[in-house]
Amino acid sequence: MADVTNDPMALSADAEAPRVEQESRWVTVRRAFRSAPLTAWFGMVVIVLYIVVAIFAPLIAPYDETEVVGDSFFEPGTLMFTSDTVEDGRAFKKDLTTHFDGVIERLEINSENMRDIFITSDAPEKIFVKKFVDDPEWGITPQQFDSFAGELRTYLAPHDFTEDALELGTDQIGRDTMSRMIYAARNTVGIALVTTILSFTLGSLLGMLAAVVGGWTDNILSRIVDVLMSIPQLIFALLLLTILGANVINMILVIALLDSTRVYRLMRAVGMNIVVMDYVEAAKLRGEGLWWLIRKEILPNALAPLIAEFGLRFCFVFLTIAALSFLGLGIQPPTADWGTMVRDNAQLITFGQPVPLYPAAAIALLTIAVNFVVDWMLHRSSGLKE
C-alpha cells in the first residue's frame, strides 16, 4: 500500500475528501443561520455583546470596579458635593440659599476644610429627596432637581467628574455605576457560567452512569435526586446556605448540586434511549470499559439535547444567583454584581430614580437573549415545520 501515494487519483481523492465534508458542514451552518428567526438573531447578537463586554471589562469601563470617584450623589437624606475649587464656602452658601430660597431647608459647609458642602433637611432621613421630588409645596420637579444639580456641578466645574464618564451617576458610596455594571458582566455571568458547567459535569456524568450501569446504582441515585427535587430549589438553597454560611463558594457549590438534579434526569432519560442501541451493545460485547461507553458511545449522541439544556440551565442558574445576591446571600460586596447592585440601590426607586432598574434590566436582557436562542434551537431540533 506504500505506493498508493504515488497514484495521482488516490492523492486527489485523499485531498478532496475532507474539503468536501468541511464545505457541506459550513453550508448547513450557513443555511441554519439564514433561516434563523429575528428573535434568534437578536439573542445571538446580545450574547456576543455580553461576552465582549465581560472579556474586555477593564478596557471598556472608565473606572475600576471598587474605585470611589464621586460622592454618594443619590443617597437619600443628604446631598454632598466636594470640591477643591470652592474657594469661599460662605459665598457659595449665600449664593445657593438665595438662589434656591425655600427649596433647601438647611445647608451646611464642612467647617474644617470649608469645602465640603452638605445640603440636608431637618426632616427624618429619606424624606428630603422625596419632598424634593413629589411634594407640591416644595414646588420642584425631578427635572428642576436635575437642573439644580447641574448648576451645582457648573459651579464646581474644574473638578467636574460627571461630564462624560458617569452616564448613570454614582452609587450609594460614590462608585461609578456604569463601570460597576460593566465589571458585573464579568463577575455575574462568570460565576453563573462556572456554576452551570459544574452542575452539568456532575449531573451528566451521574446520569450517564445511571443509564449505563443501571440496577442499584441507578436506583440509589434516582431516589436521592427525587428527594432533592421534592423541595423547591430556592428554599433548599436557603437552608443549605444557613448551614454553610452565605458566601460565593458555598453558593456556587449549593446551586450546582441542586441544579445537577435536573441535568441528571435529562441525561438519564436520553442515556436510557441510547444504551439500548445496537452499537452500544456491540461496544459492550467488544469488552469496552465504562468510561469508553460514556465518552465514545453515549456522549456524542446525547450532545444535541444537552446543548439546548445547557442554555436553559444557564438561565435558571443565572436567575437563581441573581435572586440570592439580591437577597444579600450570594455574591458579596465589594465585588460588582447586578443582583447586589439592585439591592443596594433599591431605595432610590421610591424617589423616582430608575437606577436599580439598570442592573436588573441587564440580567433580564441576557436571559431573554439566551432563551430566544434556545427556543430556536429546540424548535429546529424538534423538527417542527411551520
Place this chain on the structure above:
Amino acid sequence: MHPISKMALQRLALGIFTLFVVSVIIAGAVEFLPGDLAQEILGQAATPEAVAAFRAEVGLDKPPVERYFSWLGGVAQGDFGVSLATKRSISELISARLGNTLFLAGFAAVIAVPLAVTLGMLAALYRNTWFDRLVNVSTLSSISFPEFFVAYVLILFLSVGYGFDARWVLALIGLFLLVEGFGAVKEGKRIGRFSVIGTIFGIIGLAMVVNALFGWWNFKVGAVSAFPSISNISSGAEFGERVHRSFLPALTLTLVVTAHMMRMTRASIINLMASPYIEMARLKGMSPARIIVKHALPNALAPIINVIAVNLAFLITGVVVVEVVFVYPGLGQLLVDSVSKRDITVVQGCCLIFAATYILLNLTADILAIATNPRLLHPK
C-alpha cells in the same frame, strides 16, 4: 376498592413518606453545622458553663435521634420551638405571616390561573398567527425577567408615577407589526385578506416607528401613583385595605407565573390537538367548536391541572423574593431574615412549611390528574 381511590391512597402514602424524608433532612441540617451551634450563637467569649447551660436549654445535649422526634412531635402539635436569635416562639412568628403569604399567593393565583389558561388555549388554537407569536415573544421575555425586575418596574410606574414616553412602546408594537406584515406579504400565495392585513400592519407599524423617531405625537404612560410600594399590612387590616396594599406584589407574582402557565398550557393543548382522535374528528367533518368541547376539553383537563399545580408550586419560590422587595410581612421575608442571621430553628420551621406546601400541591395534582384521566392508572 375502587382502583382510583387505591391509587390515590398509594400516592398519599408516598407523599407522607417524602415529607418524612424531607423533615429528616431539614432537622438533620443542624448536625452538619460546622462547629458547635451553641458556641456559634453565644459567641467566642462565652464561658464553657454558659455554653453548657444553653445546650441544655435548647436541648442540644440530647442525642440527635431523640431531638428529632421531640422536634417532630412539637411540629405535629404546631410547636416549632423557639427562635435562637430572639428567643420568641416560632409558632407565634410564623402563624400571622403564614396567613399573609397564603393571602398573597391566593390573590396572585386567582388572577393568574383563569388568565393564563384562557390565553394559553387561545394561543394554541390560533397557532402560528401573529397573536401566537406575540404571546410567545412576550411570555418568553417575561419568564426571563427576574422577579425583582418586574417588581421594580411596577413600583416605578404604578407607585411612584414615573411615567414614560408611550412613543417608544408604540414603536416596539410598530416594529412587531412591520415584521408580521412583511411576513404576511411574503406569503403572498395566500392572496386575499392575508396580504391585505400584511400591508395594513406594515403601514401602521411604519407610522409608529417614524412617529417615535421624529417625536411628533406623544403621551405619557404609567404615571400612576395609586398603590403603595411598601406593603406593610397590620394584623387587623380590613379586606379592602389588604387587597389594595398587596396589589403590587400580587401583580408581580401574577405576571411571572402567568407567562409560565400560559406557555405550558399552550404546549399541552398543541400536543393534544395533534392526537389521532382529534384528527379523526376533523376528518369526519366535525365543526371546530364541537371538536374542542366534545373531544379536546375533557382530555385537556389533566394536563391543565398539572400545569396549574406546577405553577402554584412555582409561586412558592417566587413569593420569597417578592416579599422582600415589597417588605411584605410574610413567611418568605422571615425566612430570608433568618438565613442572614443564621437563626437555624426559624429557617427549619419555614423550610418545612414551604416544602410541605410544595409536596402537597404536587400530590394533589397527581391525584386530580389520575381522577380526570383514568388512563394514567396504567403506565406504559
